[in-house]
Every structure is written in C-alpha cells, then in structure tokens.
Amino acid sequence: MTGFLAGAADYLPILMEGVVLTLVVTLFSVMISTGLGFVWAIMTWSRIPVLVWISRTFITVIRGIPIIVQLFYIYFVMPDIGINLTAVQAGIIGLGIAYSAYQAENFRAGIEAIDRGQIEAAHSIGMTDWLVMRRVIMPQAVRIVLPPFGNTIIMMLKDSSLVSTITVAELTRQGQLIAASTFDNMTVFTLVALIYLALSLPLTFLTRHLERRYSQS
Amino acid sequence: MISVQDIHKSFGTLEVIKGVSFDVAKGEVVCIIGPSGSGKSTILRCINGLETYNRGAILVEGTKVDPTDRSIIETRTQVSMVFQRFNLFPHRTAIENVMEGPVYVKGIKRNEARDQAAALLEKVGLGDKCDSHPGQLSGGQQQRVAIARALAMQPKAILFDEPTSALDPELVGEVLSVMRDVAAEGMTMVVVTHEMGFARAVADRVLFLESGTIVEQGPPKDLLRDPQHPRTKDFLHRVIHPME
Ligand SMILES: Nc1ncnc2c1ncn2[C@@H]1O[C@H](COP(=O)(O)OP(=O)(O)OP(=O)(O)O)[C@@H](O)[C@H]1O
Ligand SMILES: [Mg+2]
Numbered sequence: 001m002t003g004f005l006a007g008a009a010d011y012l013p014i015l016m017e018g019v020v021l022t023l024v025v026t027l028f029s030v031m032i033s034t035g036l037g038f039v040w041a042i043m044t045w046s047r048i049p050v051l052v053w054i055s056r057t058f059i060t061v062i063r064g065i066p067i068i069v070q071l072f073y074i075y076f077v078m079p080d081i082g083i084n085l086t087a088v089q090a091g092i093i094g095l096g097i098a099y100s101a102y103q104a105e106n107f108r109a110g111i112e113a114i115d116r117g118q119i120e121a122a123h124s125i126g127m128t129d130w131l132v133m134r135r136v137i138m139p140q141a142v143r144i145v146l147p148p149f150g151n152t153i154i155m156m157l158k159d160s161s162l163v164s165t166i167t168v169a170e171l172t173r174q175g176q177l178i179a180a181s182t183f184d185n186m187t188v189f190t191l192v193a194l195i196y197l198a199l200s201l202p203l204t205f206l207t208r209h210l211e212r213r214y215s216q217s
Numbered sequence: 218m219i220s221v222q223d224i225h226k227s228f229g230t231l232e233v234i235k236g237v238s239f240d241v242a243k244g245e246v247v248c249i250i251g252p253s254g255s256g257k258s259t260i261l262r263c264i265n266g267l268e269t270y271n272r273g274a275i276l277v278e279g280t281k282v283d284p285t286d287r288s289i290i291e292t293r294t295q296v297s298m299v300f301q302r303f304n305l306f307p308h309r310t311a312i313e314n315v316m317e318g319p320v321y322v323k324g325i326k327r328n329e330a331r332d333q334a335a336a337l338l339e340k341v342g343l344g345d346k347c348d349s350h351p352g353q354l355s356g357g358q359q360q361r362v363a364i365a366r367a368l369a370m371q372p373k374a375i376l377f378d379e380p381t382s383a384l385d386p387e388l389v390g391e392v393l394s395v396m397r398d399v400a401a402e403g404m405t406m407v408v409v410t411h412e413m414g415f416a417r418a419v420a421d422r423v424l425f426l427e428s429g430t431i432v433e434q435g436p437p438k439d440l441l442r443d444p445q446h447p448r449t450k451d452f453l454h455r456v457i458h459p460m461e
Pocket of ligand 2: 257258259378379
C-alpha cells in the first residue's frame with residue numbers, strides 16, 4: 001500500500017498531462033460527432049432520396065469498420081493524398097467521425113419518436129420544416145435523446161484511449177510509457193483505471209438522473 | 218373560396234380519389250359523410266396541402282394548392298385544420314399551443330398573441346385552462362384548444378376531420394357546440410363527420426362520398442331525410458340503425 005502511494009505520487013503528475021489530452025480529445029470529438037450525427041439524422045429525416053442514401057451509406061460503412069482501423073486510416077493513409085494531420089487532430093477527427101454514426105442513430109430515434117400528427121398540425125398552421133424542427137420536434141426529442149447521448153459521451157471518453165495507438169500521449173499512452181520504464185504495471189494501470197472511473201462516474205450519475213427524470217413525464 | 222376541380226389521388230396503384238369536384242362559398246358549411254376508407258380525410262388533407270394529388274386542381278381564393286411550392290405556407294395560414302386526434306403540442310400549455318402559429322408563423326408580438334389566445338380560449342370555454350398542458354385536459358377540452366389554435370390563425374376557412382370521433386360520447390356535445398358557434402360567426406367550414414345531428418343543424422350542404430367519388434350532394438334536409446341514391450340510403454340506414 002505504501003508502495004502504491006509512493007508510486008502514485010511519482011506518476012500522477014505525468015498521468016495528469018495525459019488526462020488533459022484525454023479530455024481535449026473527448027471534448028472535441030464529442031462536438032464533431034454531435035454536429036455530424038445531427039446532419040446525418042436530418043438528411044435521413046428529409047426523405048429526399050439522395051440525401052437519405054448518402055447518410056445511410058455513410059452510417060453503414062462507418063459502423064462496419066473498427067474505430068482503430070479508421071484512426072490508422074486517417075493518420076497513416078491520409079498523408080499519402082496530401083492531408084497531413086497531427087496525431088491529436090487525426091484522433092479527434094477519427095473518433096468524431098466514427099461516433100457520428102452512432103449519434104445519428106440516437107438522433108434519428110429521437111426525431112422519429114415524435115408523433116406524426118403533431119408534425120402535420122404544425123404544418124397545417126403554416127410552419128416551415130425548419131420551424132417544425134425547432135419548435136415541435138427538437139424540444140421533445142432532446143428529452144428522448146439526452147440519456148443515450150450521455151451514454152455515448154461515456155463511451156467516447158473510454159474509447160479516446162484508442163488514439164494512444166496513433167501516438168497521442170493521452171492517459172492510456174502515458175500509463176504505457178511509465179509502465180514500460182518502471183515495470184510498475186500494478187500501480188500504473190490501477191491508477192489509470194481509477195482516473196477513467198473518476199472521469200466517467202459523474203457522467204454516469206448525470207445520465208441516470210436524466211433517465212429517471214424524463215421517464216416520469 | 219375553395220374550389221376542388223376533378224382531383225384524382227392514388228397511393229401506389231390504389232386510386233382513392235377518382236375525380237372529385239365541389240366548391241365551397243365564403244361562409245358556407247359543407248359536411249362530408251361517407252363510409253370508412255372512402256377518401257374523406259384524403260380530400261381534406263389535399264386541400265390543406267398535407268397530401269399531393271395526381272390530377273385536377275384545388276384553388277383557395279384563386280391560388281392553386283401546391284404542396285411542393287413555397288406558396289403552400291401562405292395557403293395553410295388561410296386554411297386551418299382540426300384533426301381527429303387533436304394533435305396538440307404536448308410540451309406546451311394550452312395558451313402556448315394557441316399562440317404558436319401567430320407568434321412563429323405570422324410574427325405577431327408575444328403580448329398581443331397572448332391576449333388574443335386568452336380571448337379565444339375564453340370563447341371555447343377554457344378560460345381557466347390556459348396554463349394546463351394537453352395531458353391534463355380531457356379529450357373534449359383538447360379538441361376545443363385545437364379549435365382555438367385553428368382560429369388563432371384568423372383563417373378564411375377551417376377543415377375539420379372527424380373532430381369528435383376520438384371522444385367519449387359525453388364530450389361530443391361540448392365540441393359540436395363550439396363548432397356551431399364558429400359556424401354562426403360566418404366561418405367557412407368543411408367538416409368530415411359521422412354526427413348527422415350536427416350536419417342537419419349546421420350544414421348548408423352535405424356531400425356523400427363513397428369509393429373516392431361524390432355519389433350525391435344537397436342540402437341536409439333533402440339528402441339526410443330523403444336520399445335519392447340507393448348507396449346513400451344504405452349508408453344512412455346503417456349509421457342511424459347500426460344494430461340491424
Ligand atoms: N398514406 C397512405 N398510404 C397508403 N394508403 C393510404 C394512405 N392514406 C390513406 N390511404 C388509403 O386511402 C383510402 C382513403 O383513406 P381516407 O383516410 O381518406 O379515408 P376516410 O374516408 O377518411 O376513412 P375514415 O372514415 O376511416 O377516416 C383508404 O383505403 C386508405 O387505406
Ligand atoms: Mg378519415
């Protein structure tokens with residue numbers, strides 16, 4: 001135990017540098033996946049055949065490829081066609097795109113849960129599609145989408161560890177580096193695990209709270 | 218004011234409207250009756266541009282109803298619709314439901330729209346329910362809010378699609394009496410209904426629709442009391458004597 005605490009004191013400052021990058025990658029990839037996911041969902045909802053086809057195809061392809069392979073693709077293959085990204089940029093974009101497919105499904109489910117009758121009523125008083133989206137669908141869909149959205153953020157926080165494979169020095173990668181030089185695997189990975197848990201638990205509780213709150217009304 | 222000219226409408230290979238024509242004059246109340254699946258809802262939905270039609274034309278105040286054109290927004294502000302299942306916005310209060318169109322479609326100031334909405338809710342007998350959510354209201358009350366919502370657009374005509382069919386029998390009267398008041402103020406109305414009493418008392422004209430065509434039409438005192446066509450006779454007999 002004292003060995004653990006002593007080790008922890010040594011390793012924590014370095015691990016915290018990793019935490020900062022983990023949070024940066026998570027935050028920005030959540031933003032990208034949310035924006036893109038919303039775009040895919042709207043394209044599906046539009047019922048305009050080409051748009052529906054594009055979004056369905058994209059989602060199917062993205063969901064069929066492991067995230068780690070997508071990251072390799074963006075970081076190692078893109079330079080061949082002249083797109084050079086830093087590891088952090090590639091990680092954020094890769095994770096953002098990969099998760100946009102899952103976000104799109106969440107959003108689509110939320111939008112489709114709104115009874116069509118209300119949408120017709122909104123149209124019948126002269127609302128444009130955009131107004132219907134903003135005033136009728138969104139306010140109700142948000143309640144439906146928020147709990148799964150919380151779960152997605154938790155998954156993205158954990159899956160941000162995947163970007164360690166393209167050299168981003170986030171939490172997992174820092175842990176690996178320390179462990180490799182100290183051979184203190186036990187202490188290092190216990191710490192890494194506890195830090196992930198500490199980051200995700202608040203989100204887990206918040207999501208549960210939202211689930212309970214919205215299932216009542 | 219509304220002119221339906223030989224419209225045809227198919228869903229896939231199924232033709233559900235087979236050449237329907239009628240005109241509705243300003244201030245007139247037209248009731249449409251007919252068996253389930255005869256195309257009554259489809260006709261109203263075409264007039265409101267919620268559904269496209271394949272052939273013919275529908276004119277509202279001389280403007281063609283075209284759901285694929287931007288002008289449909291203008292048409293819909295002139296013709297409101299009341300639905301069988303109310304279709305209120307469940308996340309908004311009664312008064313917000315009524316204000317929604319005036320504020321967001323017509324751009325009327327909130328305060329002004331609120332006063333107007335309160336007056337309309339008062340008129341349909343729900344002055345004390347302004348801040349209730351639809352979930353807290355009975356079916357009859359919800360439908361009256363929906364009528365207030367339609368009136369708030371100050372439309373030139375209102376289309377009603379079986380407005381009392383989803384209601385418990387004891388709640389039908391309150392909705393019909395609000396509709397009668399609206400008619401008495403000179404509103405142009407097209408009402409799909411199974412309430413023959415309402416048609417007899419309020420309609421200027423009744424259309425009997427079957428299998429996508431108008432079989433017979435006329436003033437309620439003729440068509441309902443002394444129908445000419447055997448199909449109309451048969452339908453009315455079944456509505457009035459459902460157990461036989
Ligand atoms: N979106 C749709 N897709 C396919 N068929 C449809 C659609 N809407 C209506 N129909 C069909 O069109 C026909 C007419 O339907 P409509 O709803 O206009 O009848 P209705 O006279 O209003 O009947 P009801 O009294 O049951 O409301 C029916 O056969 C119905 O099954
Ligand atoms: Mg119908």
